[in-house]
Amino acid sequence: MPSGRVHNLINIAMYTGLAAGALYLTQQRSVVITPAQGLYFSLGYGVGTFLLSPDLDLAEGNVDSKRRWGPLGFLWVPYGVLFSHRGLSHTWILGPITRLLYLGLMVALLWGLVNALLPHQFTLPLLGPPRLDYQLLATKLGYPLLIGYYLSQWLHLMADGVRPDHGLKHSRRKMRGAARHFR
Numbered sequence: 001m002p003s004g005r006v007h008n009l010i011n012i013a014m015y016t017g018l019a020a021g022a023l024y025l026t027q028q029r030s031v032v033i034t035p036a037q038g039l040y041f042s043l044g045y046g047v048g049t050f051l052l053s054p055d056l057d058l059a060e061g062n063v064d065s066k067r068r069w070g071p072l073g074f075l076w077v078p079y080g081v082l083f084s085h086r087g088l089s090h091t092w093i094l095g096p097i098t099r100l101l102y103l104g105l106m107v108a109l110l111w112g113l114v115n116a117l118l119p120h121q122f123t124l125p126l127l128g129p130p131r132l133d134y135q136l137l138a139t140k141l142g143y144p145l146l147i148g149y150y151l152s153q154w155l156h157l158m159a160d161g162v163r164p165d166h167g168l169k170h171s172r173r174k175m176r177g178a179a180r181h182f183r
């Protein structure tokens with residue numbers, strides 16, 4: 001199984017190829033990719049490659065993807081404990097979502113903790129619902145962000161030799177085992 005370094009190299013090589021292809025097609029006017037779309041795709045791809053790698057399921061140890069978080073790396077230890085290596089974390093659809101949800105949870109917890117520790121007069125203002133242009137995000141920029149993120153994750157899974165039906169097979173096997181148990 002490839003190391004974190006090899007995974008990064010594969011993703012960087014693929015990104016370079018994609019960027020060159022996109023540039024060429026844009027110059028040929030075959031496709032229209034706006035700078036904002038390119039930027040959001042790159043952002044999703046970079047975060048997926050360097051910060052939210054599927055191998056965070058090994059974060060109870062000393063893994064490359066945890067080290068990238070620097071002093072905040074310890075935040076991923078519970079994720080590593082919770083998720084077995086190459087289990088749900090390495091499924092094609094749900095796996096990448098588990099890391100996004102976990103990150104959201106950690107941010108919320110840290111926010112609450114900082115608020116609780118600060119003296120009363122310094123309480124951080126609670127952020128209201130973010131004033132985002134949801135339509136713009138959903139139609140124009142959310143797609144490239146999500147595509148970049150998922151693509152970086154799928155490259156990792158392909159390099160690991162994990163097939164798209166990985167999760168399905170796993171749960172099917174579990175269900176068959178349970179059925180046998182009740183027979």
Ligand SMILES: [Zn+2]
Pocket residue numbers: 054055090156160
């Ligand atoms: Zn992996």
